[in-house]
Every structure is written in structure tokens, then in C-alpha cells.
Amino acid sequence: MSIFEIIMLLCFAFAWPFSIRKSFVSKSNAGKSVWFLIIVLVGYVAGITHKLIYNYDNVIFLYCFNFALVFTDAVLYVRNYFIQKSNNC
Template identity: 65%
Template sequence: MSIFEAIMLICFGAAWPLSIYKSYTSRDNSGKSISFLYIILIGYIAGIIHKLFYNYDLVIYLYILNFLMVVTDIMLYYRNKGLSRI
């Protein structure tokens, strides 16, 4: 297990709860880029696949946690987009 990979994922992951909270409470997508969210999601998917096939270790759980937080933010993006139409 690479401690540096774990630190990177922890640092990246620390930002997602704040982003999710802002998306949920503001009900607004200003400042959000759905393209950016999907690019990040693809990166986490690639990390998970790499861990599954080439270097399985406990860091995979950080990738999965971050993946789930990005999916949550994407779902809130579409919810907020629907709310802005009303």
C-alpha cells in the first residue's frame, strides 16, 4: 500500500462532503461543472479497476468512498437542475 496514494485520496475526498452539502442546501448548480464531475468519476473508476486487477490493497476503499461521493454530487446536480426549471 502506498501511503502517498492514500494521502492523495484522503485530501481529495475531504472536499466532497462540503461540495455535497453545498449542492444539497443551496439547490443551485452555480459553480458546478457536470463535465468536471464525470471526468473525476472516470478517474476514480480507473483507480478502482487498477486496484482490482493489478494492486489490490486497502486503498481501494478510499477510491470507492470518493466514487460514491462524486456519484452523490452528480445526482444532486441533476436534482438541482430539475428544481431550477420549476
């Protein structure tokens, strides 16, 4: 278990709630990129897979937590897309 890996994941975990709140409150995707969210999700899946196959330790829970945060933001992206689409019709 690496303290640097833990610090990195904790920093990301503290940043995502701000993005989630902005997405939820604004009901807009302005400044968001679905491709960015997908790339980050793939990165977390790779990290989780690595932990499961090669180096299982408790840091996997931070990877899963971060994945859940990004996934929540991605779900809000889809929600906001449909909100914006219905407002434009």
C-alpha cells in the same frame, strides 16, 4: 500500498462533503460543471479498475468511498437541474 496515494485520497474525501453540502443546501448548480464530475468519476473508476486488476490492496476502499461522494454530488446536480428548471417555468 502507498502512503502518498492514501493521503491524496483522504484529502479528496475531506473536500467533497463541502461541495455536497453546498449543492444540497443551495439547490443550485452555480459554479458546478457536470463534465468535471463525470471526468472525476471516470478517474475513480480507472483507479478502482487498476486496484482490482493489478494491485489489489485496501486503498481500493478509499477509491470507492471517494467515488460514492462524487456520485452523490452528481445526483444532486441532476436534482438541482430539475429544481431550477421547474422554478423557471
